[in-house]
Amino acid sequence: MRTTAHGSTHRRALAICWPIVVAATVGSFGCAGARARVVATSAVFPVSMSPAVRDTDGHILMEKNLVKVGDFTLRFTSVTMLWQLIPLSRMKHDISLEVDKQVKAVNGEAVVNLSLHVRNNGWNTWNALIVGWGVFPGYAKFEVTGDIVRRR
Amino acid sequence: MRTESDAHFQKPMRVAIAGRQGMAVSVIALIVLSTACVSQVEVKAANTGIPVLLSRIDRINSPNPQAGCFSGGSKGQKAIDVKVAHTSIIAQYGSTEVQDASAVVDATILATTLGNPETNVCVDSLTASTRAVYWVFGVLDRTMGWLKAHPETAQKGDK
Numbered sequence: 350m351r352t353t354a355h356g357s358t359h360r361r362a363l364a365i366c367w368p369i370v371v372a373a374t375v376g377s378f379g380c381a382g383a384r385a386r387v388v389a390t391s392a393v394f395p396v397s398m399s400p401a402v403r404d405t406d407g408h409i410l411m412e413k414n415l416v417k418v419g420d421f422t423l424r425f426t427s428v429t430m431l432w433q434l435i436p437l438s439r440m441k442h443d444i445s446l447e448v449d450k451q452v453k454a455v456n457g458e459a460v461v462n463l464s465l466h467v468r469n470n471g472w473n474t475w476n477a478l479i480v481g482w483g484v485f486p487g488y489a490k491f492e493v494t495g496d497i498v499r500r501r
Numbered sequence: 502m503r504t505e506s507d508a509h510f511q512k513p514m515r516v517a518i519a520g521r522q523g524m525a526v527s528v529i530a531l532i533v534l535s536t537a538c539v540s541q542v543e544v545k546a547a548n549t550g551i552p553v554l555l556s557r558i559d560r561i562n563s564p565n566p567q568a569g570c571f572s573g574g575s576k577g578q579k580a581i582d583v584k585v586a587h588t589s590i591i592a593q594y595g596s597t598e599v600q601d602a603s604a605v606v607d608a609t610i611l612a613t614t615l616g617n618p619e620t621n622v623c624v625d626s627l628t629a630s631t632r633a634v635y636w637v638f639g640v641l642d643r644t645m646g647w648l649k650a651h652p653e654t655a656q657k658g659d660k
Contacts, residue, residue, distance in 0.1 A: 395552070402560070410561070459561050
């Protein structure tokens, strides 16, 4: 009799607690994947996320003052595991060398309209929801794009 | 008339119902929260005339780093015209709209104000704390803007 009552209480506690546990676990799914810090601190050329860049004398140059001479594109993948706690690739991506190389190649003077596009992927969802609940490595693809320009 | 057998069957029934409710809650939570797992984030600043720099070199043909953060400019004091396209709006500050809902992107963004290099402003990445500050400033800014637009309400409050 005592065993039955204890079992019933146990079942009831389970019925109340397991949704909370599942919700908490699901809440951590959002942390699965990867992250990266993108910088261009040592680039020789100015790299702007807006269409504007300063001229040598400090004046703002907009699109009408600039001519596009090429596209800047850089793709990389960032990998982490255990809900991004353990990085398996570089977290800080310095794009300076690639900027210098691509700008020089087309005889440009600056990069404008730089944008950073991050795509999550099916594996992260699979990893987070079914296979590893975010414990296994996840990754994200980063695409940095921009316009290589020079003054008119 | 309740019998002993009815009472016997009601307990498991309640547990089953609680289980179904829990399942429903979990499924909804799963759908809502898993959207974070399939998100795409795009960071750009295409709608501003202010240079938003990732490089320390802030002008063409300049041999020396001159961007705000590295020449004594203030850091993280003011949101600038950085637009981050994503699913939800985190903050609005003045004419600036900062949108971000993901920790995936942590780009370092240096910005200089238009026409006045001495008051350069630096926004150092879209971290959670930065977003929280933007949010607070956004709420304050909107409140002040609303009060300015409705001075009669502000005067009533003073009385």
